[in-house]
Amino acid sequence: MFYRNLVIVFVILIAPGSLLAQNRDVTVQDVWRGTFYARSTSGLRSMNDGLHFTVLNGADGSIDKYSYESGEKVATLLSSKEIEKKTGQSIQFDSYQFNATEDKVLLGTESESIYRHSSKSYYFIYDLKQGSLSKVDAEGKQQLADLSPTENKVAYVYQNKMHVQDLDGESESISFGEGKENALIAGAVDWVYEEEFSFHKGFHWSPDGQYIAYYQFDESEVPTFSMDVYGQALYPSQDVFKYPKAGEVNSKVSIHIYDLKSQKDHKVELPMAVEYYPRIKWTSEADELVITTLNRHQDHLILWEVEVEKKGLEVEKLYEEKAPAYLEIHDNLRFLDDNSFIWTSEKDGYNHIYHYGEDGKLIRQITKGEWEVTEFYGYESGSGYLYYQSAEESPIRRSVFRVKLDGTGKEKLSTKKGWNDATFSSGFQFYINRYSSASTPTLETLHRSNGKEVRVINDNEGTQKRMEMFRLSPKEFIQIPNEEGTQLNAWMIKPQDFDASKSYPVLMFVYGGPGSQTVEDSYDAFNGFWYQALAAKGYIVVSVDNRGTGARGRDFRTQTYQQLGKLETEDQIAAAKWLAKQKYVDGERIGIWGWSYGGYMSSLGITKGADVFKMAIAVAPVTNWRFYDNIYTERYMRTPQENPDGYDDNSPINHVDKLEGAYFLVHGSADDNVHVQNTMRMISALVKADKQFDLFIYPDKNHGIYGGNTRNHLYTKMTEFIEENL
Structure with a gap:
């Protein structure tokens, strides 16, 4: 998503260089x-x-x-x-x-x-x-x-x-688990687990190779979704798969441990009913598995320790966490040699690193502060250091740090202001630091674990030189207040020949979904330079991270809980009104565009904000959260049965009567993620309300709408729509 x-x-x-004339x-x-x-x-x-x-x-x-x-x-x-x-x-x-x-x-x-990962x-x-x-x-x-x-x-x-x-x-080869197309899966996962829990491998060898822990899915009762695939043949084919929409039944999932020596299959029986099993992981002990479980509301997480014994499986609760709104799943569980473990949690309001004993009792909170740990890289037992990335300096930037297991000796390893990420070698002897900023393409450098630079791997000098051949405007980072006075992070790109005495049209780019960010001090080789092309045509381009977005703590992110679209749209409208008050902005010519969640937001902008936005482009939009998958949607909205108003009050379909400006819908017909059904239902509502709009469908293209000349065609079409209507 x-x-x-x-x-x-x-x-x-x-x-060729001859085509890249100066300026x-x-x-x-x-x-x-x-x-x-x-x-x-x-x-x-x-x-x-x-x-x-x-x-x-x-x-x-x-x-x-x-x-x-x-x-x-x-x-x-x-x-x-x-x-x-x-x-x-x-x-x-x-x-x-x-x-x-x-x-x-x-x-x-x-x-x-097969799908996104598989x-x-x-x-x-x-x-x-x-x-x-x-x-x-x-x-x-x-x-x-x-x-x-x-x-x-x-x-x-x-x-x-x-x-x-x-x-x-x-x-002889052996087989185990139950398998049947669109019904039973052993060792892999279903569509919604792959998409929303971000993994597709449903089995793991134990460290000693004696056991295999694996997922067993029974998706026979999950409703089926089908898409026509047009291809080149005389008749289209159909892609049919199980897809649980919000409020619908999930696969029945169980975890099994198969003993290769005895060829016995052990089903793990937990002492309570759970809805989701988003992770399984062997500990540092060869016969201990830890299973992560979530309830359907995804606000109650438990780590279960399963020990394989001669008599069967022994299950104990290792760790438990509850949240006021919801919990996001991560891959930051690490077992140390003594079977104590590292865990990250935002239970104090910000995501931080914690150390727990093998009995599940807290030893210490390792990092603290009103900032987020955004990536945990791992622990090196020889030096006693943990390595991580954080937004400590600013929500729009990232730095690489290390700290001792006991919380002492914290060091900042990255040196450049912008976006830093690290990839470590086995044993943490070296790491590759990938740095970029809004104006600097990726710079890759090799470092020792103490941060000392060894060599430059890749400086993208060729890209830098090509950039110098073009007229480019700086991306300015600013803050824009919403109606409540909360300062929202934003960036602005002005025309290259900007004149403050003139007034310019504005195009706003939005994503806005839970935990996401569009306002980042990092290099963007594609959309970032499309905005430069628009700036060259006389547009100001702006993006604002509304309430609900990431790297500003749990409470900022979860404000949108059970009412997706409401506060986000209010913030985008407030930002547009603030822009309209600036002397260099033509307040009568403000547009908005977005993709996926951003298409949902731009559709709400042009309807609920019809008095503010003159045009909108919605690419692959959700138009009612009832149409989207249940793991993602219910995490933030609960079920439609529990929260019907939350789903309908901020569905663009229910606000089409407010549409006044120009509206352009784009979708790929083979989008297995945000189904083209969303756009078709929006079309029906628009026609019923007698509202004119533009539409383009890309045959057999998925949620990314790419391949061959597709992206060039799409962005050319969007540029023409902006020029015609803004």
Whole structure:
């Protein structure tokens, strides 16, 4: 759902230098040919020694080993040519995974996407020592193949069931769990878990390789959603999948532990009924699993410790947390060598790091203050340091810190003002710092764990030089008060030849959803430069983070609880009214646009704020939260049965009679996330109310609406609509 998760796939066609005349204006075509794209390292995997990393070189079909310190290539560990030479088999792999001892490699071939995170492939295992190749034994493509941490076995999901194959051939493959299309899933997860709990692998090996903990889903009673896929054939096909909308029944989920030695399947029986199982994780003990559970309102979380014993499973409550509104799920649970654990929580009003004993009792709160820990990187036992990212300096910026387990020795590691993020090597010997600001493309530097810079990895000098060829306006960070006097973070881009004595039209960009941010001091190679193109045409572009957005503490974020859209819209309207009072703004020409949650917000803006906004563009909008999935929606709204007014009072569908300005609806017909149903229902309401509007549907495009020339076409169309109506 979140804007930051939209995936953009494109081919970078940097314009020749002769086309980049000095001081030329940015165009839509410049943006979507990748002129301002900032390179960054991706896909590197730290090796066990923490001194080297590997990268998949797709062009050469090889896995190459590099030194962190020097950046030099040390060796080619495996290549398609080597496989063919030693085994006589020709395979082109597109993914890889080492086993725990790094002497075998799991290779994925012919991979194809399923949903946002999930995919399926044909899998092979290559033995680096013996030079032999094994194939995962299944007739079709498999999901989630994973090598045992201790034995020569591979586990995977095929036809919705769990399978384990002995690669030595000493024992037959085994299968367990129940599988049936659109009914039963073992080892993977259903659509809504994948989308809203952000994971798709539904099984985990125990550290000693004896057990596999796995999810079992029964989605047979979940309502089915279908989408037409038009394709190129004479007749369209249909994509049919289970999708629980707000208030509808969920999959029945259970957690199982399979013992590979005894080949017995143990179902975990908890002492109370729960709705969701958003995480499972083995502790530092080989026979202890921790299960995270949530109630349906998602305001009561419990960590259950499950111990595998000869007599079965012993279950105890390890940790419990309740919230006044709701809890967000994270991946910050870390078990230390003594089985004590690290946990992050916003129970004091801001997200911070806590240390608990193996009995679940609090040892200490490690970080404190009226600021948020925004990312927890991990703990290094040798030095005793924890590493994290925070918004301590400003909600619109990020810095990297470290602190001792006992809360002492806090150090800021990043040095530049803007947006810093770190990726650590195994053992925390090195980290790559990725820095950018609103005016600086990504700068990647390698550091030792104490923050000392070792070398520059990537400075995007080419992008910097291309930027110098264009007329660009600075992104100014400001604060705008809402009606209650709360200062809202915002940014503004003015025309390059701005004259304060003139008045300009304004386009506001909004997302506005819970915990999100659009006001960030970070580089934006795409929308950020589209706004430069609009500025060159004489528009002021503004974005405001309304109440409910992130990095300002729990209470600021949860104000919108059970009334999504109400306070957010009030804040956007208040910001537009404040802008209209500025002498350099034409208050009669203010527009608003957004995507996804932002499309919902722009639709509310042009209806509930009809006296303020002259035009709106809504891309892939939610138009009533009744149409969206239950895990996301009910977290913030509870169910429609419990809170019908919360759903309907701020549904744009119920405010179409107020529409006066120009309204442009855009949707992809194959959006499995925010269904095109939202736009179709909005159309029906607009027609009934006799309101004119513009519409464009992108056939077979999903929530991201990308691929080929699609983004260039969409942004050209939006630019033309803005010019015609603002």
